[in-house]
Amino acid sequence: MKANPAKEVRLQKNAPSRxxxxxxxxxxxxxxxxxxxxxxxxxxxxxxxxxxxxGLVIAFKNYTFYEGIWGSQWxxxxxxxxxxxxxxxxxxxxxxxxxxVLSVVVAxxxxxxxxxxxxxxxKKWFQRTVQTxxxxxxxxxxxxxGGLVVTIFAQTGIVNVLLERLxxxxxxxxFHEGSWVAIFLGSGIWKDAGFSAIIYLAALTSIDPSLxxxxxxxxxxxxxxxxxxxxPGIAPTIVIMLILAMGRVMEVxxxxxxxxxxxxxxxxxxxxxxxxxxxxxxxGQFSLTAAxxxxxxxxxxxxVLITNAVARRFGKGLW
Amino acid sequence: MRSTKGERxxxxxxxxxxxxxxxxxxxxLLHLASLSLSGKNAVLSGFVSLWxxxxxxxxxxxLFQGTPILQSFGNSVLITVVGVAMSMIxxxxxxxxLARREFYGRRWISxxxxxxxxxxxxxxxxxxxxxxxxxxxxxxALWLPALVSTYNMMIMRSFFENIPEELxxxxxxxxxxxxxxxxxxxxxxxxxxxxxxxxxxGVYYWNSFFNVMxxxxxxxxxxxxxxxxxxxxxxxxxxxxxxxxxxxxVNITPEGIKAAGIMVMIIPMxxxxxxxxxxxxxxxxxxxxKG
Numbered sequence: 001m002k003a004n005p006a007k008e009v010r011l012q013k014n015a016p017s018r019x020x021x022x023x024x025x026x027x028x029x030x031x032x033x034x035x036x037x038x039x040x041x042x043x044x045x046x047x048x049x050x051x052x053x054x055g056l057v058i059a060f061k062n063y064t065f066y067e068g069i070w071g072s073q074w075x076x077x078x079x080x081x082x083x084x085x086x087x088x089x090x091x092x093x094x095x096x097x098x099x100x101v102l103s104v105v106v107a108x109x110x111x112x113x114x115x116x117x118x119x120x121x122x123k124k125w126f127q128r129t130v131q132t133x134x135x136x137x138x139x140x141x142x143x144x145x146g147g148l149v150v151t152i153f154a155q156t157g158i159v160n161v162l163l164e165r166l167x168x169x170x171x172x173x174x175f176h177e178g179s180w181v182a183i184f185l186g187s188g189i190w191k192d193a194g195f196s197a198i199i200y201l202a203a204l205t206s207i208d209p210s211l212x213x214x215x216x217x218x219x220x221x222x223x224x225x226x227x228x229x230x231x232p233g234i235a236p237t238i239v240i241m242l243i244l245a246m247g248r249v250m251e252v253x254x255x256x257x258x259x260x261x262x263x264x265x266x267x268x269x270x271x272x273x274x275x276x277x278x279x280x281x282x283x284g285q286f287s288l289t290a291a292x293x294x295x296x297x298x299x300x301x302x303x304v305l306i307t308n309a310v311a312r313r314f315g316k317g318l319w
Numbered sequence: 320m321r322s323t324k325g326e327r328x329x330x331x332x333x334x335x336x337x338x339x340x341x342x343x344x345x346x347x348l349l350h351l352a353s354l355s356l357s358g359k360n361a362v363l364s365g366f367v368s369l370w371x372x373x374x375x376x377x378x379x380x381x382l383f384q385g386t387p388i389l390q391s392f393g394n395s396v397l398i399t400v401v402g403v404a405m406s407m408i409x410x411x412x413x414x415x416x417l418a419r420r421e422f423y424g425r426r427w428i429s430x431x432x433x434x435x436x437x438x439x440x441x442x443x444x445x446x447x448x449x450x451x452x453x454x455x456x457x458x459x460a461l462w463l464p465a466l467v468s469t470y471n472m473m474i475m476r477s478f479f480e481n482i483p484e485e486l487x488x489x490x491x492x493x494x495x496x497x498x499x500x501x502x503x504x505x506x507x508x509x510x511x512x513x514x515x516x517x518x519x520x521g522v523y524y525w526n527s528f529f530n531v532m533x534x535x536x537x538x539x540x541x542x543x544x545x546x547x548x549x550x551x552x553x554x555x556x557x558x559x560x561x562x563x564x565x566x567x568x569v570n571i572t573p574e575g576i577k578a579a580g581i582m583v584m585i586i587p588m589x590x591x592x593x594x595x596x597x598x599x600x601x602x603x604x605x606x607x608x609k610g
């Protein structure tokens with residue numbers, strides 16, 4: 001709550017002098033109900049966030065169902081050794097990094113461009129309509145988007161029908177690695193660009209309009225204005241979004257990959273999250289995949305720290 | 320100010336590109352809707368693009384008769400309604416105390432909570448915790464681990480923090496207790512953020528896919544998302560339909576039924592979305608500005 005210093009001092013001075021015991025003070029009387037309210041929250045975070053962190057210890061053990069977490073045998077770094085020498089897991093880590101870095105890099109400019117364009121639209125009703133249309137896909141589950149993609153790019157789908165009419169041949173879009181990656185990235189952009197654009201739009205509206213007026217009096221055209229006023233104006237937002245994206249680099253989402261993948265392109269489409277699902281949960285190899293998960297979390301954590309330290313150098317950190 | 324020639328071409332370009340972007344988002348939906356309403360020959364011959372040919376509702380009829388789609392729709396509704404209610408209550412219980420300056424231990428707790436956003440135990444340990452609580456194959460496994468989304472909670476907290484201290488003091492002087500303060504004063508003032516966060520949770524629960532896949536085993540407990548995904552990728556569901564109703568199924572292709580299934584997922588969104596979308600925009604901008 002926004003504080004009013006004079007009142008706060010008055011209240012604090014009065015309360016303790018009249019109270020005999022701590023539980024009669026205003027401070028206690030306010031805090032008790034708040035703490036009561038907060039207890040379930042503490043339980044939640046302990047059980048579902050911190051307990052799993054402790055459970056990561058099975059990455060260093062050979063977990064079996066019968067022995068449980070504490071009874072399972074300690075194997076030190078064996079699981080990690082197995083992970084980093086197996087060609088398959090190295091390929092999976094490579095895929096994860098490749099897909100997520102590409103996603104961030106390729107997808108990054110689109111929301112920004114979209115937001116700038118929307119901001120420049122003169123008629124409000126037009127802006128609002130396009131905005132509504134463009135961030136609708138964000139609310140679809142990946143099952144929907146995946147279903148759309150699989151239907152449209154199928155062998156007998158509409159894209160191949162048109163392609164056959166033009167060139168007489170069809171192309172198995174989803175079964176070649178290159179085109180699969182392109183579709184993967186494209187569907188990601190289609191789904192989320194509009195929604196990210198809202199964030200940039202919000203930042204755009206905070207730019208002082210008189211800057212634009214002054215610059216156009218000085219003879220600046222649209223491009224110059226965008227380069228020298230708009231982009232620097234939203235630079236802090238861009239940096240923050242980049243930091244957040246970096247933190248999620250290892251986290252190629254399960255949903256998106258799972259709905260789009262197939263066995264033919266598994267060389268590029270198998271990522272850490274789907275691998276953990278297949279081998280860990282379905283295959284029962286808990287320790288191995290817990291080790292992989294630990295690796296993933298650590299890398300993400302370090303990346304966020306690094307990216308933030310770098311941003312701080314330029315004066316714009318997250319904290 | 321009269322716009323220069325350069326400016327006018329820019330605006331024209333802008334409008335064209337934006338219109339294309341908008342259309343791009345609409346086209347796939349139109350195509351899918353047409354597929355779901357078209358007869359067999361039209362679909363197979365590939366003539367269906369943006370408008371159904373040989374309009375028929377057979378796909379939908381077979382879908383509703385031959386698959387447990389209604390049941391899973393109901394499951395999705397149950398998961399969403401209960402999930403949103405539970406999450407909202409606990410999130411408020413988290414955001415409100417953290418927004419109060421007198422809350423003892425506020426800084427450390429906030430730190431501990433933000434830390435969970437940076438580092439997680441991962442899937443396997445979380446799965447083990449959930450299963451040791453006996454929640455596998457129950458909806459509790461969907462609700463309990465998702466009670467609080469730290470991101471949503473922080474949005475709510477910054478909103479609460481912006482409520483003027485004077486109001487709190489005035490209520491306190493009038494002899495109001497903390498609970499009453501929360502329920503009678505703070506919450507009614509917070510309806511916009513409550514609506515927004517409620518919608519965020521609603522979308523999350525409605526679209527649950529991965530969680531349902533890993534925790535729910537019984538077919539009758541599946542939600543709409545998983546059912547439709549199974550239908551789109553595997554042939555077994557469609558074979559059941561074919562086996563069941565071969566005479567009727569003569570005019571239908573698997574693609575048509577799949578398209579109908581996906582449409583059943585899309586249509587509730589389309590209905591609800593225009594009414595609620597401005598709350599989403601507001602919520603995202605609040606969250607973005609507060610960072």
